[in-house]
Amino acid sequence: MSPTLVRGRRALPVAAALALLTAAALTTSTPSARGEESLATSSPTGPMELPAEWMTAQRLSDGSTNLSAAKYAKARGEANRLAARTRSVYRPLADGDWRFFGPGNIGGRVVDIAVDPQVTDQIFIAAASGGIWRSADAGATFAPAWPDGGTQSMGAVAMTTDGVLFAGTGEAQPGGGSITFGGDGVYRSRDRGRTWQRVGLENSHAIARFAIDPGDQDRIFAAAAGNLFVPGGERGVYLSEDGGDTWRQALAPPNATTGATEVVIDPRNPNRVYAAMWDHLREPHQRTYGGPGSSLWRSDDGGRNWQRMTNGLPTDADQGRWGLALAPSDPDRLYAYVGTALGPFRAFYRSDDGGDTWTQTPVNANQASQSTFSWWFGKLFVDPADANHVFLTGVNLRRSTDGARSFGNVGGVHADQHVLRWDPKVPGRAYLGNDGGFYRSDDNGVGGWVKSTYEPYTQFYTVDVAETDPVLKVGGAQDNGCNRGYSGVGGPWNAIGCGDGLQVIIHPENPNIVFGCSQYGSCYRSENAGAAPRQSIGPGQTTSDRRNWLTPLQFDPSDPNVMYYAGNVVNRSTDNGRTWTAISPDLTGGGPNDPSGYPWGTITTIAAAPTDGDKLYVGTDDGRLWWTDDLGGTWNRVDPAQLPGTWVTRVAVHPSDANIAYATFSAFRSGSDRAHVMMTRDGGRTWTDIGRGLPDAPVNSVVPTSDGLLLVGTDVGVFVSAWNGGEWASLGAELPAAAVMYLRYHEPTRQLTAATFGRGVHDLTVPRCPAASTRLPLRDPGAGVVGVLASCRAA
Template sequence: MRTGRSRGMRTAAVVLLAIAGLLVPGGPAAGAGTQEEDDEGGPAAPAEYSYLQKAIPGQPLPRHAYDTAAAEAAALPATGGSWQPVGPTNIGGRVVSLALDPHRADTLYAAAASGGVWRSADAGRTFAPAWPERGTQAMGALAAAPDGTLYAGTGEPNPGGGSVTYEGTGVYRSTDQGRSWRAVGLRDSGAVGAFAVDPRRPRRVLAAATGSLYNPGGDRGVYLSENAGGSWRRVLDVPNAFTGAVDVQRDPVHPDRVYAVLWDHRREPDKRTYGGTGSGVYRSDDGGAHWRRLGGGLPTADSGRIGLGIATSEPGRLYAMVGATDGTFGSFLTSADGGDTWTKLPDITALKESQSSYSWWFGKVWVDPADARHVHVAGVDLLTTKDGGTTWTEQDTVHADQHAMLWDPRTPGRVYLGNDGGVYRSDARGDGGWTKATYEPWTQLYTVAATPQDTDRISGGAQDNGSLRSWGGDRFNEYLGGDGLQNLIDPTDVNRVYACYQYGNCFRSTDGGATLTEYTDSTTADRRNWLTPVQFDPVDPSVLYYGGNRLNRSTDGGATWQPISPDLTGGPGHDAYPYGTITTVAAARDGHTVWAGTDDGRVWVTRDLGAHWTRVLSGQPWVTRIAVDPDDPATAYVSLSGYRSGSSQPHLLRTRDAGASWRDLSGNLPQAPVNDVVLSGRNTLYAATDQGVFVSSRDGWRRLGGGLPLVPVSDITYDQVHHRLVAATFGRGFYSLRTD
């Protein structure tokens, strides 16, 4: 990942990766550098943006809010044509778990964090869907039993990476290579971190129920099923209401010996707790019936997330990566006696840097089955030791942020890796030689830009995969690094494009992105949102608006900027995250009316191009978008985020009198965040939500089109010339639909 404008050494860049989900390959254009902290002076960890956007201030995310809204969305009548995927297929996105088919060579399953399950029959080169489109796309764990049965645990167990860590709907089982799935319990597990299948009795399965990140209780701890998920009983309880089991592993030599990792983790609107007294490693010597907490050098009082690796070639050899409660590196230890006693290994700088300031994002250690001293550790970079932890090397030829690794017993030396860039394969024991999958269509997108001048040109910002474009190379290719956010294409000149990475670090180009010039320093702001809004004037695209906590305006295509507002927010938040920012800007066609919305629930309008501002709404959830009627600058539509779970709080509003009065248009929309609203003509509204896209009609809202997976839609744009919508989804790439 790249962030900021100062120049720095690579070590600073690695430490900087505390800011988000994090991409290193590609990088920004020349002139962009790296820095350890964001421009507001403090680090901001993964997930801050999306969590704050979707949470109502002062309230936790309600239990099952996402599932409830999904059911409401599914019940709405559908209308319109069929959504068509338009890429990217070559970029990938976060992969959290991998499994091998025991009966079919070169057959691999991958779980995308918010993109479902995928199957490869060519050793990880290309993938095809292996999960229902209308099922939850949030995934946590995969496992394949010796008889070929697949288990999938839904809900992402890693809190961070730009997503809101969507919770799942329990455990699912497939007996036909992922063609169909059956729900088999633990629905209230929030997320599932791992499975451990008994190699001697394939219907005997242990599951690590991680629990809700936001709500106490539910299904937490280690559960055992003796009948392939037909029923479950908890065999390892948790000591605290927010403790969950994030990992469970069987000893490959002594399968009755099982290890589990418990972890205290909780997310509140103004606090993040990723460690505590309940965090620790447990062992069972009788297949899971009885457990004891391991000490002997492991922390027993208070720690962050712990990653555990078990050696095959040296029975009893274990490794543990211990995170500190603040997310930094704690210690790396090894045991030679199955975990009874532990020895602390050297605190290597590479270990500390790769864990950055969010060790809770990784928590994985993988031991080469053929060599107990050959160990890989998850981090920003993939770290490798060949001497049992005395020395380490960084592998930065793969995408940043490692989450899953799997050895193929059929092919000596073959290793699969899952990270924020997708799936990689090495035939050199994971010591380099990595090749990336060529077809993996599960990219997490924040924004989309399209142009009526060329329907093949699509651009957008991707979580940890930069700003992507469909031209100038492969379809798609990255032309600005970091976490890709706001992207624009000039509607009168396809070569004039704009792109940003996190916290409003923005660039302009006159040659389609081949060369980029940063303009952030020309703007005025004390705080800039993770997704800082940049918008064209609807009449003259040489006029642009940029929102920090003040609104900036440019009349020369973004070369120079002037502030045209005071601080439109209620001030900064209580922590390092730059809260109190403008989140959406919409200019009217009359040349002097401009609307702005903020993350602290305020809506403003100026009728004289910034000389005077009127606050017309306050006390709302996060304002995601404002759309202005092209024929009437006093008519505007405001979309709001924040989970509701049956609350009567609106999430789509309209005014016809410049904000003097408002009407709630939410109607029968699902009780879910609305991320974007687009007006087509005078009477048709399109709403992009966490549950898909909906269109207004005389008898209420209808679900728009078929073929769109049940995945959050972050952004939509409407091409009036060709009557098409293009959508950015957070987990399944871009989709397009013709509306006529």
């Protein structure tokens, strides 16, 4: 039986609550990634040329060849069962609600838009990893139209003329440095997003687009892109003729790695249907984003038979992702563009006879604004009232008024365009979705773009809170820079530089001193709460040959003037980040193993002991752990046989004992003995696995509290145990099912802050378990649960 999703707190069927992560990452950067300006002060633009797939690389660091949907389904099921047990046995830990802190005004990637044909000013959007949202004020503000516990990854949204809403889960834009998430099928809502029912295509992985027959609203096409890692599955164009109750494959893909990314119905002749197919596969050290299956197709009998369009179009294998659009005012007018298999723009085409013949137009790569990643866009849109008025998605929004013979830039919006829709009820009104969120133009898309004022679906990498006041927060966001939230709960956040925002931290004693980092360790120091003037920190001021996408930058908790920055070498500052000195050799296994892939051989995390300024712990992307007792005079490597060998996501030191530390790891156990959380009680010499009982999913963050609790953030939620591990419990309720990338705990107020990848920043007051105290025998591996979680048992 298909699951039904309802917004609001309640237990969801496991299958309905999957946040399946099975697609590769996307990378975004600034113009400076292409050598144009300083990363520390630039504005967000588009993806990097190289596939520096940071989030994907972590999750494949166990040697896996794909991010299996089954692994995430299993982990989500384990998380749901752990939450149910917590509600039953440790009720105080489950009762607290996570509270959305913000931001509401930054936004995040919007991949599709549906305009309500009946209700004025009402629209629905699909956020890439943030669910479905509804606006009743023409996009000025948005409210949830999707359950927090359902898969948050979206690829498409559409609405029939009688108000039935369809959501296609799973994002169809694979990429580079962050990540895209897979989905679990098509969902339908008959009450405008209050409740949802899954209605099929569970194995499609990603739905790229819907097309609804204007004359028969029960006739719906879906473009299924397929699993980026695994050939086969439900790919191609699917058709439902009963309003979504059942689906059949209308157009099979040419090969097992090809999926559909576009489907278009001729409004004058609904028996004529067009489709774009894309041949793409992601392997651990290679991506193939084009091939012989990439092609354009047409059916003249309602989708029963199809013919590949080739007259004037390329037929070789060097074809990447196609963009395809039809002019509503002249359905014989078609536009298409294609990239190469490697990613750069290749050519633009036009047909004036319904696809019988095609002519290449003089559009070049500069006009197209595709950079080297045309696969990240793949969409075209035509003004419903003017067949010559065409919009091309790219890093910039491009516009043609001469039938695609030439294109010019449309300014005033964030970079990386994904969807453009017109409101048929309001002449001249257009809506735009891109990596920065949602925009509206009442000037037919020509200009006058106004950004939404409330769109709470930002994809965060990190978060920090001020020790002096936990209401003051900063965070780093995917393609939305470094941001400052100093205005309280629900208040506006301000952009404070960076390209992609990665590590952002606040001085422990002075919240006006803020450090922000773009990708690959291009950081700054500001004494104006992140605003200019800024002092650069990075390759020119520190020593390292390689730097991680998220280069660690941390304060020494025993002295706020001491800081650490690490590439493949640890750098230390004693003057609050103004000058730096290297204090280690290369602590990794060497340089990149794939020059065109993720640059392996970097330090991913560093932690100094709060009680001993000479004690440091360091973790790397190639699974190494190190410690020093003499501030880098001697570095000691942990015996590899003790460790899982996967990416070390975070290390943390016990607040009152420098010899006790914790390390967390990405990737999956998948039946092996690999650990997700490890602990040392002897200063780093020996490590034990204390993560058994956690869901088998990447652990991204770890925090030990002063009163005996251990908090971890994972791809499938936040969990709590005792210092020594043992039994684990779920922590809190109402946290959306988006990956938790970073945790920050404010000891004086017990406020725990979580940065999610797609649903912004959330806070929770950690309950105090009465018996939890530092009197527990920490060196006894059998101690911990008794007297800590036991004191949080339900009455």
